[in-house]
Amino acid sequence: MPPSVPDPARRNERSHRAILEATVELVAELGYEQVSVEAIAKRAGVGKQTIYRWWPSKGAVALEALDDRLRTAPGGGSSGSWPDTGDIVEDLRVQMYGVSELFTSREVGPLYQGLIAAAQCDPALSRAHLDQLIEPASVACRARLALAKERGEIRADADVQTLIDMLWGALYYRLLLHTRPLDLAQIDLSLDIVFRGLRDA
Amino acid sequence: MPPSVPDPARRNERSHRAILEATVELVAELGYEQVSVEAIAKRAGVGKQTIYRWWPSKGAVALEALDDRLRTAPGGGSSGSWPDTGDIVEDLRVQMYGVSELFTSREVGPLYQGLIAAAQCDPALSRAHLDQLIEPASVACRARLALAKERGEIRADADVQTLIDMLWGALYYRLLLHTRPLDLAQIDLSLDIVFRGLRDA
Numbered sequence: 001m002p003p004s005v006p007d008p009a010r011r012n013e014r015s016h017r018a019i020l021e022a023t024v025e026l027v028a029e030l031g032y033e034q035v036s037v038e039a040i041a042k043r044a045g046v047g048k049q050t051i052y053r054w055w056p057s058k059g060a061v062a063l064e065a066l067d068d069r070l071r072t073a074p075g076g077g078s079s080g081s082w083p084d085t086g087d088i089v090e091d092l093r094v095q096m097y098g099v100s101e102l103f104t105s106r107e108v109g110p111l112y113q114g115l116i117a118a119a120q121c122d123p124a125l126s127r128a129h130l131d132q133l134i135e136p137a138s139v140a141c142r143a144r145l146a147l148a149k150e151r152g153e154i155r156a157d158a159d160v161q162t163l164i165d166m167l168w169g170a171l172y173y174r175l176l177l178h179t180r181p182l183d184l185a186q187i188d189l190s191l192d193i194v195f196r197g198l199r200d201a
Numbered sequence: 202m203p204p205s206v207p208d209p210a211r212r213n214e215r216s217h218r219a220i221l222e223a224t225v226e227l228v229a230e231l232g233y234e235q236v237s238v239e240a241i242a243k244r245a246g247v248g249k250q251t252i253y254r255w256w257p258s259k260g261a262v263a264l265e266a267l268d269d270r271l272r273t274a275p276g277g278g279s280s281g282s283w284p285d286t287g288d289i290v291e292d293l294r295v296q297m298y299g300v301s302e303l304f305t306s307r308e309v310g311p312l313y314q315g316l317i318a319a320a321q322c323d324p325a326l327s328r329a330h331l332d333q334l335i336e337p338a339s340v341a342c343r344a345r346l347a348l349a350k351e352r353g354e355i356r357a358d359a360d361v362q363t364l365i366d367m368l369w370g371a372l373y374y375r376l377l378l379h380t381r382p383l384d385l386a387q388i389d390l391s392l393d394i395v396f397r398g399l400r401d402a
Contacts, residue, residue, distance in 0.1 A: 117319070165374050165380070169374035192359070193367065
């Protein structure tokens with residue numbers, strides 16, 4: 001194919017990429033609520049109909065843009081990315097530090113807050129968020145915790161999904177309720193509580 | 202004052218109450234997003250301007266309606282309501298069961314989800330939510346946990362705010378991310394983890 005004829009597949013890929021980038025940038029600049037599909041299309045240099053051909057709603061574009069950012073970041077939690085150094089506390093710490101840094105970043109924090117807000121009145125978006133982000137990350141985390149149980153690092157009768165809900169729940173609690181800034185020291189304190197327990201040793 | 206002359210203070214109190222009740226009912230029926238200030242005014246039998254005289258926004262009315270429901274419920278967490286049976290695990294359990302039951306109730310669940318969603322793009326509402334609901338509840342919980350430390354039920358170097366973030370964070374995680382239904386068994390499992398710790402005893 002001579003170079004003067006554009007390749008539609010490559011053009012599509014470039015447009016797709018430009019839309020995700022435009023979404024991340026605009027939400028970081030203006031906040032989720034203030035960003036329209038029109039504005040995303042304009043910034044990406046595509047027509048609004050191009051966006052609606054690929055995604056049903058602004059929330060769906062935002063979810064893919066978020067997924068894209070999480071996948072390419074350490075601690076993003078996409079399946080398969082869990083470290084195994086043989087020390088479960090350190091591996092949890094590294095993953096949680098990564099998530100905390102993403103949540104406090106200019107690009108991911110406001111995008112994720114906006115998406116979870118939008119999902120409260122959009123059951124399809126809420127479902128897609130669970131299926132595409134939360135559940136794959138939970139599967140990968142549960143697999144790593146199962147190894148830790150086999151190796152005797154975690155007692156056999158502890159409920160690992162409840163552990164995940166508590167450790168990650170504390171991060172989402174701060175992201176969404178804005179109770180305290182997310183900082184890494186709190187992650188160390190939470191790991192101290194769950195591993196040592198609250199009773200005097 | 203003869204009974205035929207209406208008392209403005211009592212009339213105001215009745216209207217105020219009617220507005221809060223209308224907000225709770227309408228959100229339970231239609232979902233937070235679908236409810237307008239006009240609809241609340243109509244259901245409460247007041248003018249829209251009456252609502253805007255007392256509250257700056259729908260979110261502010263919703264926050265007071267939620268606060269009202271939480272205050273009158275067991276486990277609602279308004280300050281001063283923490284039990285002290287002398288057993289910190291049982292007292293935490295009772296409070297967390299109460300919150301979980303509120304979160305899964307038809308009246309509080311959708312109202313609270315809608316409010317937290319709205320607060321993501323409304324910093325004043327987010328601040329008011331912290332000041333009026335979260336912080337008083339945290340103060341009361343920290344006071345009870347401080348007693349438990351004094352009595353040696355919790356080791357002195359455990360960070361109680363991190364404990365609160367994890368235990369309550371897990372409940373908010375399920376309320377807002379819809380990962381799993383809130384159930385009381387998960388509360389027992391979370392208390393088991395934080396009190397016993399994850400290591401083999």
